[in-house]
Amino acid sequence: MTSSVTASPAAAIRRIRIQVNGQEHECEVRPNRLLVDFLRYDLGLTGTKEGCGVGVCGLCTVLLDGQMVASCLTLAVFADGGEVTTIEGLAVGAELHPVQDCFIEYGGFQCGICTPGQIMAAKALLDDNPTPTEEEIKEWMMGNLCRCTGYYKIVESVQRAAGRLRGAGAGDGATARQGPAGARAGRLAAR
Amino acid sequence: MHAFEYREPRSLEEAYAALAAYGEDARPVAGGTALVLLMRLGLARPGCLVSLRRIAGLGAISAADGVIRLGALVTHRRAERDPLVGTRLPLLTEAYRHVATVRIRNAATVGGGLAHGDPAQDPPAALLALDARVRLSSAAGSRTIPLHDFYRDYYETVLQPGELLTELEVPMPPAGARWGFIKFLPRTADDYGTVTVAVALTLDGTGAHCREARIGLTCVGPTPIRARRAEAVLRGARLTPELLRAAAEEVRNEVQPTSDLRGSAEYKRDMAVLFTRRALEQALAQPAGNPPQDRR
CATH class of the missing domain: 3.30.43.10 (Uridine Diphospho-n-acetylenolpyruvylglucosamine Reductase, domain 2)
Structure with a gap:
């Protein structure tokens, strides 16, 4: 396909306003800048990773206006006027978000490469549904691949985080809504 | 890029x-x-x-005159979770729920999904079974056509340059309508289907005879299709297990699958027959107007 109108590089640059982790940015970007690259290379927020680059693996998951999206398939210009939350935006000072804490405490990550995407997906889930069943967690998280095969621990970490977010002392996530595998994971963790 | x-x-x-x-x-x-x-x-x-993202008025879901309208910019996720769609078009809820992952459904729009012309998506199977129409608009005006006239070939639709798909119109099924939907996924849960089939049936008052039948299939050829010969076997007939089997068997010669990672053409033909029959059985096993499962 040939271009009938010559793309002028100067004309192509767009000015966008975007709030990332609560901080306002006004930037010039080319339309072909992907959100993942904008975050990593223009803003230096390298917590968001790119894996497959085709929207399948979940590494690049960020929240755009509260909804999780694949930043590898999102143009930065799509986020103009919007709010983006990345893994760097979850902790408050030195205090980690409960989802982050639970991934650490319950072994939700091994090598760590999928972890920022897993945690952002888990946060989006718990924002949407504070009391997910094990089945709902699996269905929601199925687009986040872990090649260390740490899925049991990931599911458990999300269950624990759900419990912690519902309020301290709620059995740390070991609730009646847990399925058999969750209960098994709970027993393993108790050892 | x-x-x-x-x-x-x-x-x-x-x-x-x-x-x-x-x-x-x-x-x-x-x-x-x-x-x-x-x-x-x-x-x-x-x-x-x-970008159509900033255009107002393309993101509404509404019902009037027996038709549910979805603006082209409604996301898959919103369509999946919309209570009106869930109540009146549970088959559509089920189809949107099976597309890729939540992350993709949050971004992908119902209009864009159709205009993309990908023959392996799930929603067209349900929309064909529901006899949906699409509104195509351009500077010259608008036209509304049945979805079954929308696809031309592999990733090719009747959309002309300068023309946009702006709305989906889905007739609400009559009382007593039944539906079945199966996305056959032998690989991973977020994959494209190997065969996706949706059926919509209307039965007579006794529930023994089929008044109307529509069957939509995707992943089995260059475009989404209606299985019209299978529908003809069902229409007006007494619904026996043998009849369902005979109707599904017609699908074998209506599909044109190609061999790929998800199976050989022969396998997909077999699976199209098998899952059409199962989707028909699923529809008949339901109480009329059966809502989708309450899943997020």
């Missing part, structure tokens, strides 16, 4: 003008999950993207 111009019209009129300025070198974009992917892979190289 190659360099391109980007336009962000605020109205359909502005969008038509932007599309006209770039001719066939312009591509409309909404969620981007299909087009940006093709561009990243170098399979599409439009000189200009005309």
Whole structure:
């Protein structure tokens, strides 16, 4: 396909306003800048990773206006006027978000490469549904691949985080809504 | 990714003008999950993207005169969770729920999904079974056509340059309507189907005879299809297990699958027959107007 109108590089640059982790940015970007690259290379927020680059693996998951999206398939210009939350935006000072804490405490990550995407997906889930069943967690998280095969621990970490977010002392996530595998994971963790 | 111009019209009129300025070198974009992917892979190289994201009035879901209308910019996720769709078109809820992952469904739009013309998506199977129509609009005016006339070939639709798919119209099924939906996924849960089939049946008062039958299939040829010969076997007939089997068998010669990672053409033909029968059985096993499972 040939271009009938010559793309002028100067004309192509767009000015966008975007709030990332609560901080306002006004930037010039080319339309072909992907959100993942904008975050990593223009803003230096390298917590968001790119894996497959085709929207399948979940590494690049960020929240755009509260909804999780694949930043590898999102143009930065799509986020103009919007709010983006990345893994760097979850902790408050030195205090980690409960989802982050639970991934650490319950072994939700091994090598760590999928972890920022897993945690952002888990946060989006718990924002949407504070009391997910094990089945709902699996269905929601199925687009986040872990090649260390740490899925049991990931599911458990999300269950624990759900419990912690519902309020301290709620059995740390070991609730009646847990399925058999969750209960098994709970027993393993108790050892 | 190659360099391109980007336009962000605020109205359909502005969008038509932007599309006209770039001719066939312009591509409309909404969620981007299909087009940006093709561009990243170098399979599409439009000189200009005309974003529809800021156009007001294309994101509504409404019901009137026995028809549910979904604006082209409604996301898959919103369609999946909409209570009106869930109550009146549970088959559609079920189909949208099975597309890729939540992350993709949050971005992908119902209009973009159809205009993409991918023959392996799930929603067209359900929309064909529901006898949906699409509204196509351009500077010259609008036309509404049945979805079964929309697809021409592999990734090819009847959309003309400068024309946009702006709305889906889905007739509400009559009382007593039943449906079945199966996305056969032998690999991973977020994959494209090997065969996706949706059926919509209307029975007579006794529930023994079939008044109307529509069957939509995807992943089994260059476009989504209606299995019209199978439908003809069902229409007006007494619904026995043998009849369902005979109807499903017709599908064997209505599909044109190709061999790929998800199975050989022969296998897909077998699976199209098998899962059509099972979807019909699923429909008959339901109480009338059966709602979808309450799942997020």
